[in-house]
Amino acid sequence: MQTQQTALNGTVSTRRMLLDRAPDGDLTTGHFRMSTDVLAQPADGEVLTRTLYLSVDPVMRKIMTNRTSEPNGLNGVFGLGAGDPMRGRTVGVVEVSNDPKFSAGDFVLGWGGWQDFAIEKASALVAVAPVAGQPLSVHLGPLGRPGITAWLGIVLTAKVEASDTVLVSSAAGAVGSVAGQLAKSRGARVVGIAGGAEKCEWLVSTLGFDAAVDYKSADFLQQLEEATPDGVSVIHENVGGAVLDAGLGRMSAEGRIALCGLLDGYQAGIGEAFAYKNFGLLLDRGLTLTGFRIDELTGHHQQALVELRGSLESGSIVTTETVTEGLENAPDALVGLLAGKGSGKHLVKVDDSFDR
Numbered sequence: 001m002q003t004q005q006t007a008l009n010g011t012v013s014t015r016r017m018l019l020d021r022a023p024d025g026d027l028t029t030g031h032f033r034m035s036t037d038v039l040a041q042p043a044d045g046e047v048l049t050r051t052l053y054l055s056v057d058p059v060m061r062k063i064m065t066n067r068t069s070e071p072n073g074l075n076g077v078f079g080l081g082a083g084d085p086m087r088g089r090t091v092g093v094v095e096v097s098n099d100p101k102f103s104a105g106d107f108v109l110g111w112g113g114w115q116d117f118a119i120e121k122a123s124a125l126v127a128v129a130p131v132a133g134q135p136l137s138v139h140l141g142p143l144g145r146p147g148i149t150a151w152l153g154i155v156l157t158a159k160v161e162a163s164d165t166v167l168v169s170s171a172a173g174a175v176g177s178v179a180g181q182l183a184k185s186r187g188a189r190v191v192g193i194a195g196g197a198e199k200c201e202w203l204v205s206t207l208g209f210d211a212a213v214d215y216k217s218a219d220f221l222q223q224l225e226e227a228t229p230d231g232v233s234v235i236h237e238n239v240g241g242a243v244l245d246a247g248l249g250r251m252s253a254e255g256r257i258a259l260c261g262l263l264d265g266y267q268a269g270i271g272e273a274f275a276y277k278n279f280g281l282l283l284d285r286g287l288t289l290t291g292f293r294i295d296e297l298t299g300h301h302q303q304a305l306v307e308l309r310g311s312l313e314s315g316s317i318v319t320t321e322t323v324t325e326g327l328e329n330a331p332d333a334l335v336g337l338l339a340g341k342g343s344g345k346h347l348v349k350v351d352d353s354f355d356r
């Protein structure tokens with residue numbers, strides 16, 4: 001097969017961010033180190049990609065289990081141990097293709113990880129096109145896993161209708177900000193939970209939430225009660241722990257909970273259990289709690305993307321990004337995300353060659 005390539009000739013070396021040691025408790029930038037390695041040439045069926053954007057996700061902390069050889073319950077995702085290169089979703093450009101599906105210059109969504117260049121299997125890549133008025137990173141945000149996940153929670157799992165009052169936790173995050181707006185576009189009353197007055201103000205004034213409450217505030221429970229005078233019929237849950245417990249306390253009879261994520265426990269470690277005071281309300285009020293996972297619902301992704309793209313184009317969904325510049329600063333980006341810095345989709349811009 002004829003190999004297609006751009007101006008990038010000869011040996012390619014790449015910087016790679018490694019997890020130097022698995023954290024026990026809060027993650028710091030000291031848990032990472034950079035290495036530089038020479039990449040092999042792509043074999044048949046492989047392509048060499050240049051990373052443009054990296055996705056930064058809370059689940060990266062969850063998989064730092066120091067058990068690289070066992071699945072950790074994340075639907076086939078394996079843990080990251082000391083010395084492993086950081087994995088993750090990327091948008092890149094094909095530099096060299098050894099597969100007929102891709103040509104040099106194509107933009108692709110892949111799992112390139114935290115590195116400047118990656119050799120990826122063509123079968124694992126999806127071609128993506130620039131979207132008018134949006135950066136290429138939109139394919140890691142509202143038109144990527146966060147957007148699809150939000151749709152799966154609000155539309156497929158909770159089946160939100162105009163009569164619902166919907167509570168969204170981590171509402172200023174990548175998934176939560178889209179989930180709340182999807183619920184709003186169905187006519188529901190939407191209340192967000194976020195950390196800090198500034199994020200709460202943004203949810204109401206920019207994203208059009210009906211109310212937002214600050215879970216870090218001393219009067220959080222009172223704020224939540226005042227924001228949900230008629231109770232809550234749907235929760236899109238991203239956090240768990242005390243935040244979910246508070247939401248459970250506001251649920252109306254026959255309410256539905258779409259359990260999307262439990263990021264409250266990601267820093268503490270898998271197995272650290274929170275003692276729910278309101279667990280019994282699942283029984284007493286006939287609530288339905290449904291966990292869902294994006295990788296098990298691939299048959300619905302296309303339908304989700306059609307609505308998400310239409311909503312972005314019509315302006316019924318607006319999004320924001322927190323962008324960190326430079327691969328060397330990726331650890332700061334993840335540590336900052338876990339500490340609640342920034343809002344919307346968190347990304348690292350590795351290469352700005354294709355900026356609009």
Ligand SMILES: NC(=O)c1ccc[n+]([C@@H]2O[C@H](COP(=O)([O-])OP(=O)(O)OC[C@H]3O[C@@H](n4cnc5c(N)ncnc54)[C@H](OP(=O)(O)O)[C@@H]3O)[C@@H](O)[C@H]2O)c1
Pocket residue numbers: 057058059145146149170171172173174175176193194195196199238239243259260261262263264265292293294295337338339340341342343344345346
């Ligand atoms: N089910 C699925 O298939 C699926 C797929 C993708 C993602 N997820 C899950 O969806 C959830 C949201 O993911 P995302 O990528 O959009 O992340 P995200 O919500 O953007 O996560 C970052 C935000 O989480 C909040 N946060 C961090 N620690 C917290 C804590 N202890 N308590 C409350 N809030 C905390 C912070 O916001 P504040 O400033 O508001 O604290 C931070 O800005 C995660 O649980 C993730 O694992 C599930």
